[in-house]
Structure formats: C-alpha cells, structure tokens
Amino acid sequence: MVLVAMLPRRIRYFIAVAEEEHFGRAASRLRIAQPALSRQVRLLETELGFDLFERLPRGVRLTPAGQVMLTEMQALEVQAQAGVGRARLAAEGRHGTLRLGLIESVAWQGLVPDALREYRQRVPDVDVSLSTMPTAPQLERLRQRQLDAAILYNPLEVEDLVSIRLASIPIVLAMPEGCPLLDLPEIRVRDLTGYPLIGFQRLASPKLFDDLNAALVRAGGEPTFISDPMNEAEMLALVSMGSGLGLANAMQVWRPPHGVCFAPVADLNVTQELHVLHRRDEDSPVLAEFLAVLGEQARAVGPEPLFDAV
Numbered sequence: 001m002v003l004v005a006m007l008p009r010r011i012r013y014f015i016a017v018a019e020e021e022h023f024g025r026a027a028s029r030l031r032i033a034q035p036a037l038s039r040q041v042r043l044l045e046t047e048l049g050f051d052l053f054e055r056l057p058r059g060v061r062l063t064p065a066g067q068v069m070l071t072e073m074q075a076l077e078v079q080a081q082a083g084v085g086r087a088r089l090a091a092e093g094r095h096g097t098l099r100l101g102l103i104e105s106v107a108w109q110g111l112v113p114d115a116l117r118e119y120r121q122r123v124p125d126v127d128v129s130l131s132t133m134p135t136a137p138q139l140e141r142l143r144q145r146q147l148d149a150a151i152l153y154n155p156l157e158v159e160d161l162v163s164i165r166l167a168s169i170p171i172v173l174a175m176p177e178g179c180p181l182l183d184l185p186e187i188r189v190r191d192l193t194g195y196p197l198i199g200f201q202r203l204a205s206p207k208l209f210d211d212l213n214a215a216l217v218r219a220g221g222e223p224t225f226i227s228d229p230m231n232e233a234e235m236l237a238l239v240s241m242g243s244g245l246g247l248a249n250a251m252q253v254w255r256p257p258h259g260v261c262f263a264p265v266a267d268l269n270v271t272q273e274l275h276v277l278h279r280r281d282e283d284s285p286v287l288a289e290f291l292a293v294l295g296e297q298a299r300a301v302g303p304e305p306l307f308d309a310v
Helices: 009-020 023-030 034-048 064-091 111-122 135-143 206-218 232-240 250-254 285-300
Strands: 053-056 059-062 096-102 126-132 149-153 161-176 225-227 245-249 260-263 271-279
Touching: 009 023, 009 034, 009 064, 023 034, 059 064, 096 135, 096 285, 111 126, 111 285, 135 149, 135 161, 135 271, 149 285, 161 232, 161 250, 161 285, 232 245, 232 260, 245 250, 250 260, 271 285
Parallel strands: 096 126, 096 149
Antiparallel strands: 053 059, 149 271, 161 245, 161 260, 161 271
C-alpha cells in the first residue's frame, strides 16, 4: 500500500514479519528475497540494541519488546494513513478552516445563508468561522490574512483584491408604524416631501450616500435630513422612535426592529451591490470550493420576495 510505504523501510519489514510470524511468507508479501529481509531485520535489531523476534525452527515469535514495538508501529501506520487522508481532503478543498467576514444583514436570509448551508452539506469536514463587522475592518483583516474572504456592499478602492459581484439589494423606505405613507398603493419619491428623513454619515458608505442623494434629486425630491447616524441600526432606532423616515437596505425586512415597517419606493432605483472579495494571491482549495458554491447560488436565485415577509 502506498500509505504504508511512507514508513521507514525497515519498520515496514518488521511489521510484515511480525504479522506473518515467518520470514518466508513476509518476504513473499513484500516481494523481496528472504535473505535480504532477514539481514534488514537483523540490522534494525542492532540499531535498536535489543531483539524483536525469537527465531524458532519454523517461523518467529515476537519478544516482549517486539510486541510493544509492533503495537506502536501499527498505531503509527494508522496515524500516517489518517494524516495523508486529511491532507488529500485539504488539497481537494474538503478539510480545513474557512474564515469569512460579512456584513451582519447578509446572513439573515437569502443568498449567503443558502450558500453556507449548501457548502456545509458538501464539505462537512471544513470548519467555518464567521465574523460580522463593517466594511473597513473586513478589508483590513482580509489584507492582513486574518480572513480568507469578505462579503460586503459597494467595495471601493479594492484594486489590490479580487472582487466578485454577487447580487443587487434594493434600498427601501423604513417608516414607523401608523405612518400615512403605508396607506398608499405605491410610494414615490415625491410622497416623501414634508417628512423628515434620517440619513447616515457618508463615511459609513460613500457610494450609497452619493447614489441616494442623486436619486432623490433626480426624482424631484427635496430631502431634508435631520440626523446622520453612523449605521443602519442607529437609523432604524430613530425611525422606531418616530423621529422620521429612513432609507435602508432591503435585507432589514427580514429582521425588522419593533415598530418599524418597510415598503419599496417605486422610482428610487438605488441598490447596494453585494460582493465577495479575496486576495489576488489566494490559492486555498477550501476558499475555492466555497466561492464555487456561492457562485452557483448567486446564479440560481432570483429576486428575493422581500415584502412577503412584512
């Protein structure tokens, strides 16, 4: 067996003689001459400084030291075979650890959790480590090789990384319960006139910030932002308090804060582009298998029925 051949030659010879209890049968099993086998076993005993076998008129018998030696070497053989098996699985992307960074909302429903479930079914021996964090820390940890891949929205200035687009996620209107806009058959940008809008700091997502402002102006809106929290959680907390309306990622529909309702804005036409990123020199088979599953899921899924959940 190829795996057994990984053991030192004289150890393999010793195991064969011990298991056969006969030099002739062991030599036939190993396909070598019996005198050569006897000589190699004698050399092993000389190197060790003690006898492994009692030579009998018809065969051999293990000494007490030889019995211990056989037990230990058989265990080493099993361990070597298991190690090679795990290494082969790792080479095929089916063993190891996958470290993913992601924006929290993408893990709630749809593409990413579906891909992770499928990946788990295909490669159950890979340990998956998930770390939810904003975009900037994800990119920093990815570049520092503390993550294997990052899943985030609207990546900018990532020319040093490979960025693969996965999906477009629409922006929707977040309103407090009882908002009159909920009674409209269709909400348009002009309907937001007179309502205070809760914005967010441009630093949090420059592209989304610019896209939203441009879309609102283009659709004839005159946005009045009364606050600029740093993230969507803070913005939605203010919406829940009745402080105003917010424009949020549609994935928030799957985990609506208490007292907050969501609806599309027909003529807003702003989306966030979901990407997965990895280093250009990345050659991990484990990551390659995950990217293959993620790509399959991205191609297979259609538009999310987001408002069926509201």
